[in-house]
Amino acid sequence: MIIFKVGIIPLTQHFSENLISWYQENKRDLPWRNTKNPYKIWLSEIILQQTQVKQGLPYYEKFIEAFPDVHQLANADEDQVMKMWQGLGYYSRARNLHFTAKYISNECDGKFPNTYKELLKLKGIGEYTAAAVASFAYDEPVAVLDGNVYRVLSRYFGIDTPINSKEGAKIFKSKAYEILDEAKPAIHNQAIMEYGSLLCKPKSPDCMFCSFNSKCVAFQQNQIKSLPVKLKKLKRRKRYFNYIIFQSSGGEILINQRLGKDIWQKLYEFPLVETQATATPKPIFDHELFDKLNISNEVKLKKLNPKTYKHVLTHQDIYADFWAVQCAIEFKNFNLEPYKVVNSKSIRKFAVSILIDKFLNEHILED
Known part of the structure; x- marks a missing residue:
């Protein structure tokens, strides 16, 4: 339903003109705004999905330095792309980014589609991103709709x-x-998103300095805090992860890559036991590696963090504990597929979740 205050008729024909005027005086100087290069615009939009500019900017600059064009991104190893993405979350975006870069490079000779409809056909590109690239790079008159615009x-x-x-x-x-x-879709779309980001903020918007406050229904009717409306999210899921750090007599550890259709796909982690609640050592000993390594359940398990790590995702909360097992053996003598044997320090070379990265930052594994 649309609510209009009696006597107020939004002057939409002047809205864009006022919006663009504000933008030209107040916009942030961001690198992807100073180009019509579809690759750079696309890259910035993928990085900035559900990511604030201050967090996404360093990633954008890092990617552009490493991969100046779509061909170089396409030719990169997937593990390298995932490692560079580490910390941004939503890792499916990184996989889709790499997939689409390879498609553009190999099937399109490095040339991006130049229409909204054709951009929508690319993997990882939805209506918002297609509209952003089409309008910013090609001046196609399509409107963007992101959280700020809503x-x-x-x-x-x-x-x-x-x-x-x-x-x-x-x-x-x-x-x-x-x-x-x-006639000016690129600057209009940039302007309305910037307006929502800098002035019409989710909390404590600067309504007194808003160019539209005299025509804004929410301001006039004191509904700023209640708009926009969003349907309630699904019930959150709680999951309990128990990571086991097997350390050999030679200072090696075991890691594996998550390949199932679950969170953190293609990222690396320690061997994992997922339980229904916070675990005691007993279910940990059920992990297949204890049998593969011929380790008795009499071995001592050491819990490495006194408090359980909590990691919040979009629809679920992860509660994680880390356990260490000192093994008086060398892993090279065993068939440990699908696990990788790596030096304890070399795990830093692999793309891991924010949760694993936080643990590694707080604990120094022994060589």
Whole structure:
């Protein structure tokens, strides 16, 4: 439903002009805004999905330095790409990034599609990213809709339909196109996203300095805090991870790559036992490696962190404990597939989850 205060008619024909004027005076100087190169724009948009600019900028600069064009990204080893992505989360984005780079390089001779509809066909590119690349790189008059845009539109027009509902998607898309300056789609889209990021913020927006406060339904009706509306998330899932660090007499450890359809796919970790609740040593001894290495359950398990690590993901909370097992044997004498035998320090060369990285930053494994 759209709520309009009696007597107020949003002047959408002047909205974009005022928005662009504000943007030209207040915009941040960001490298992907100073180019029409679709590769750089695409890369920035993939990195910035659900990532703040201050966090994403160093990653963007690191990727551009390592892979100046799509061909070099395509030719990179996947493990290298995953390692460079480490810390951003949502690792499927990194895998899709690499897949699409290879497709563009090998099948399209390094040339990106130049229309919204064709960009949508690429793996890892949804409606928002396709609209961003199409408008920023090719000036196609397509409207972007990200969290910042939803917030500006919801408050300005007084839309209380949930932004993550089917009805809401239609309403917000219609409004986004209603105010779009088709002659200047690139700067318009940049401007409305920047407005939501810097001024029409989720909390404590600067309404008194807003160019649209006299026409903003949410401001006029004191509904700033209640808009936009979002449907409640699914019930969160709790998972309990127990990582086992097997250390050989030669200072080696065992790691493996997550290959199943689950979180952190393609990232590396220590051998894992997942339990229904915080575990005691007994279920840990059920891990296959104790049998493979012929280790008796009389061996001493050492818990390396007194407190359980908690790691929050979009729809689940991970509670993790780390256990150490000192093995008076050399791993090279055993068939340990699918586990890799690595020096304890060399795990830093592998892409790992933020959770594993946090543990490694707090604990020095013995050589």
